[in-house]
Amino acid sequence: MNEKRILLAEDDLISATLLQESLASLGYQVTLAEDGRKAKELFLENQFPIVITDYDMPDVNGIELIDFLKEEEVEPIIIVLTNNSETSIIIDIMRRGIYDYIVKPIEAEELSLKLQRAFEIHNIRKLEKVAKREREMRLESHLDWIKWKEKIGGSGKFxxxxxxxxxxxxxxxxxxxxxxxxxxxxxxxxxxxxxxxxxxxxxxxxxxxxxxxxxxxxxxxxxxxxxxxxxxGKIELETISLINLYHEIKNVTNEMSNLLDIQKNYLYLSEKKSSFDQNKINIHKKYFIMALKEILTNACKFSIPESSIHIVMYIEAKSLVISVYNSPIKNSDRTEGIPLEFENMIFEPFFRLTKFVYDDYKTLDFGLGLTKVESIIKRFDGKIEIKNIIDHLYAKSQPKTKVICRISIPLVIENGI
Structure with a gap:
């Protein structure tokens, strides 16, 4: 039930009970806290993905609770309830980096929609954090990996x-x-x-x-x-803003419904960032979309049925990064995802980890798709890697293997800046 847990901080017991019952009917597990102090204690005992807090509470109020939660290592998605609709108060609340606010009385449908999107964002942020932690671990082990390859260069294992x-x-x-x-x-x-x-x-x-x-x-x-x-060949690249690219990716996700329906998978795209308006990259749009569709098709084919696929888009080190995460099915040898020794091999022509043919997806299954994807990304002076990451963010849940396909494409640097 980790994905459906909510901490509700509300000093009005009647309102809190009614809201708890309403959310429980929608499948959420709600823990009540009568004020901000109790909410802090409960959060420290067991971190919650979503916190709904009243603005006005005795002792520790909503603002103090928000400030506390923003300092936590795993920051929850915060929704504020308030009786006050004054613009200055709303602006003060939003400036603190909360997800959203609701002016009382609460409309059940409005809250339901906000919670649905809030959990999507929580999952995406969680994946971003896992990926960042995994990259740090990879940097430490990179030299060992190079030494290992050199060691087995002439051996039977190679x-x-x-x-x-x-x-x-x-x-x-x-x-x-x-x-x-x-x-x-x-x-x-x-x-x-x-x-x-x-x-x-x-x-x-x-x-x-x-x-x-x-x-x-x-x-x-x-x-x-x-x-x-x-x-x-001679490929003419075009300069495209990241906000336009975001909308192109959004269109691709809308076109994936038929493939997602095969195993009842879900596809989510991270939220737009304000920095997308000011930054651009050089790509060939048709080939970029071709590569993205190939990556998403692979994610659909090799994901656990009814699991979620996430696309996360952000800027890092003067590059656009697009990461696609999925929860992999087991391979024929009972391994999961992309074993370490095959991380570089998967881009070789005809290399396939599985010998199955996936007729439902109308793909060739010759082992050429990722070869084509890598060729496309390289023409944009970009990089691509596909590997396993271990989701061990929450100590109380069993670590899970996810596959990340990470693309980075350099930003256009204008005026030497």
């Missing part, structure tokens, strides 16, 4: 990695639709087709399968052509 790549290549051409199926079908035709004059008589069902697999093979060859064009 050869096994290459063998996995060649096995993936073999599987891609011999399993499922496309080249491998064409070879099998043509052998069937060669063995079974009857000759009538100058023609072969071929079963209509077999011919239909040949046409289907020829189309898939053609798509694979077209993907090769696309990758070659991306790597070596």
């Amino acid at each position: 050869k096994n990695l290459n063998q996995n790549l060649f096995e993936s290549l073999k599987t891609s051409f011999n399993q499922g639709t496309g080249f491998g199926a064409l070879v099998s079908l043509l052998k069937i035709v060669s063995d079974s087709a009857e000759i009538e004059g100058d023609f072969y008589k071929i079963d209509t069902e077999i011919m239909g399968l040949i046409k289907t697999n020829a189309e898939m093979a053609e798509k694979a060859l077209y993907t090769f052509s696309e990758i070659d064009e991306i790597l070596n």
Whole structure:
């Protein structure tokens, strides 16, 4: 129930009880605190993702409680209830960095909508914090990883990695639709087709399968052509503001509904930031959208059913960072997500961690998608990495593995600034 817990600080017992019952009917677990002091004690005992506080309370009031909560390592989403609609008071409340406020009397529908969005934002902030902590840990272990690669450079373990790549290549051409199926079908035709004059008589069902697999093979060859064009062709980049890019990404998320419905997954995009208006990047819009759709399709395919996928967009170190998080299903060898030894291999052509074909998603499943994505991001002078992170933010919950696909694209620096 961690995701549905709310701390309610309200000194009016009748109002607090009514609100608690209303929220409980919506599936929330509400803990009551009769004033700000009690709310502080309860929060220190067990941190809450959402805190709803009254503005006017005895002893420790709403403002003092907000100031306390803002200093906590894991800052909750704060919603303030107030009887006062004066502009100066509302401005003072919002300046303290709270999520939102509601002027009493409380409309149940309004509060429900605000809470739904508040929990989405909480999850995104949580992922951002986990990713930041993971990056710090990765920096410490990066040298060890380089030494490990050097150590196994001529060993059997490194050869096994290459063998996995060649096995993936073999599987891609011999399993499922496309080249491998064409070879099998043509052998069937060669063995079974009857000759009538100058023609072969071929079963209509077999011919239909040949046409289907020829189309898939053609798509694979077209993907090769696309990758070659991306790597070596003349691509004109355009300068686009981050706010416009945000809306483009929003449009892509709206177009993903059919794929999300397959496993009943949910897709969330982080909120816009004011800095998006002033900053720009250089990209090719069509190729960027192509790469993003490939990443999101992979997230859908390899996520636990009914789990959430989050897109987080922010600025860091003079670059735009776009991170996509998902909760991965287990691989055939019972590992989760992207094992460390395969983090660099996944961008190699034909490399696949799974040998399954995902017909519902209408993808080629040849192991070329991420190769194309990496080629696109590199043309923007960007970087991409896909790896596991461990979500251990809350000590009372069992750590969970998530996969992060992190793209960084340098910002346009104008006037030498």
